[in-house]
Amino acid sequence: MFKKLVKASLFAAAATVALWPAMVAAPAAAQDGDNIDITIGWVPPDITGVFKTATNFFELAAADANKNGFNVKVLTKSPTSPTAFAEQVSIIEDMIQRKVDLIAVSPAEVATVKPALIRATEAGIPVVIVNLLEPIDGVNVSSYIGFDNTQGAEVSAYAVADYFGGPGVLGSGDKVDVQPDTYLDLKFWQGLAAKLSDEDKAKIKARGAIIEGVAGGFFSTARLNGFREVLKQFPGIEIVGGTCAGDWNREKGTRCAEDILQANPDNLDFIWAASNEMGLGAMLVAGSQGRLETTKDGANIGDKKVAIFTNDVTPESVDRIAEGKMIAETTHGFADWGWFGTKFAVELACGLEVPKTFDIRPRTVYETNARNFYPEPKLEAIDWKTIRANCKKAN
Incomplete structure (x- = not known):
C-alpha cells in the first residue's frame, strides 16, 4: 500500500522542536545489525470510528519501521467509553508502570489526564x-499532533453556507473551479466569504440543528464556538432548538437525530454533527425516514429532506460521501495522527528531535475529492533508514 504514498505538501510541521526530556540520559547507540526495540503506549479515548483509523495507522507505520531495523510494538488500550475519564487516567498510569518508551494520548478531557501526564514525564517517558x-499548561509535552478544533468547525459551517447558496463547490450557489486536490481549508473558505456583501450573505437561508459531543467538554465547546461564530455572518441560516449531546457516540447521535427530526417534521434543512460517529447515526435515521438529502438532490429547500454535515473523516464516512449520502465532512487527519505519531515516538525514543507541533489543517471532503483521503490517503513517506542510523537508543 505504502509504495503508492506520495510526499505531499499538505502536511507541514512548525519549525519549533522539543528535545527528549533532559532528565533522561541518552544511552549508547545500538549496534548496526540490531533491531531496536521500542514500545509505544497509545491511549485513545475509545477504539471505534476515528480512533480505530488512527490506531490502524499507528500500526501500519510500526510495520513499516520494522522492515528497516526496528522492532516497534504499539500497545493500545482505551477506556470503555469516551466519557470514562478516570479509566483513561488509570490506563496512562499502567503504561507508566510498564515503562513503555513513549506514551501517545488523545485526551478524553485535558484537565482529567493532566496529572497523569505530569507523572509520565517525571518518570522519564516522553x-x-x-x-x-x-x-497543556504545566506538562512537558514533547509534541502535539492535531488540529485546531475551532477551525475544524468553522470549515464545516462554511460548507453549510456554500451548500445553501454561497459560492464554493457544493449546492446551488456560484461554483468555484477547483482541482480535486485543492486544499479546501479555512483560508480557502474565508477568501470566498470575503467577496460577499452583507446582502449576499443574508440571501443564504436554511434551518438546521446541531448534535454536539460531550456537553461542556473542551472539544465540544471549541467546535460549537467555531461553527456558531461563522454562522453569525449568515443571518438567514437559523439553528433551531438547543444542541443535543451525542457524547461522540453513534448510538446517542442516532437518538439525538430521532428527537430532532420528530421535533421538526416539515422544515429542517440540515443537521450538523460535531463528529462523524454521530453524523453517521444522523444519516441512518434520516435515511430510514425517507428524509435524507443526497448530493443528487441539490439543496431542495422545503422538500422535507435533511442534509448531513459532520466532522472527522474515516474510511466509512468517505464511502458515504462518495455515494452522495453525506454532503460534506471536515477532515481532521486521523491517518496522519497514527502515521506521524509512530514516527515521532520512534524518534523521541531514539533521542532525536521532533516538531513541537504538527498542524493538520482541517479541510472539506466532499463527493468529488473523497477518494483523495481513503482507502489510500496521501501520506509523506518516512525515512526509517536515516532514523535508524541516527538512533541513540540501546536495547
Whole structure:
C-alpha cells in the first residue's frame, strides 16, 4: 500500500522542536545489525470510528519501521467509553508502570489526564499529545499532533453556507473551479466569504440543528464556538432548538437525530454533527425516514429532506460521501495522527528531535475529492533508514 504514498505538501510541521526530556540520559547507540526495540503506549479515548483509523495507522507505520531495523510494538488500550475519564487516567498510569518508551494520548478531557501526564514525564517517558494543538499548561509535552478544533468547525459551517447558496463547490450557489486536490481549508473558505456583501450573505437561508459531543467538554465547546461564530455572518441560516449531546457516540447521535427530526417534521434543512460517529447515526435515521438529502438532490429547500454535515473523516464516512449520502465532512487527519505519531515516538525514543507541533489543517471532503483521503490517503513517506542510523537508543 505504502509504495503508492506520495510526499505531499499538505502536511507541514512548525519549525519549533522539543528535545527528549533532559532528565533522561541518552544511552549508547545500538549496534548496526540490531533491531531496536521500542514500545509505544497509545491511549485513545475509545477504539471505534476515528480512533480505530488512527490506531490502524499507528500500526501500519510500526510495520513499516520494522522492515528497516526496528522492532516497534504499539500497545493500545482505551477506556470503555469516551466519557470514562478516570479509566483513561488509570490506563496512562499502567503504561507508566510498564515503562513503555513513549506514551501517545488523545485526551478524553485535558484537565482529567493532566496529572497523569505530569507523572509520565517525571518518570522519564516522553509524551505525545494527539488531537490537540493547544499547549497543556504545566506538562512537558514533547509534541502535539492535531488540529485546531475551532477551525475544524468553522470549515464545516462554511460548507453549510456554500451548500445553501454561497459560492464554493457544493449546492446551488456560484461554483468555484477547483482541482480535486485543492486544499479546501479555512483560508480557502474565508477568501470566498470575503467577496460577499452583507446582502449576499443574508440571501443564504436554511434551518438546521446541531448534535454536539460531550456537553461542556473542551472539544465540544471549541467546535460549537467555531461553527456558531461563522454562522453569525449568515443571518438567514437559523439553528433551531438547543444542541443535543451525542457524547461522540453513534448510538446517542442516532437518538439525538430521532428527537430532532420528530421535533421538526416539515422544515429542517440540515443537521450538523460535531463528529462523524454521530453524523453517521444522523444519516441512518434520516435515511430510514425517507428524509435524507443526497448530493443528487441539490439543496431542495422545503422538500422535507435533511442534509448531513459532520466532522472527522474515516474510511466509512468517505464511502458515504462518495455515494452522495453525506454532503460534506471536515477532515481532521486521523491517518496522519497514527502515521506521524509512530514516527515521532520512534524518534523521541531514539533521542532525536521532533516538531513541537504538527498542524493538520482541517479541510472539506466532499463527493468529488473523497477518494483523495481513503482507502489510500496521501501520506509523506518516512525515512526509517536515516532514523535508524541516527538512533541513540540501546536495547
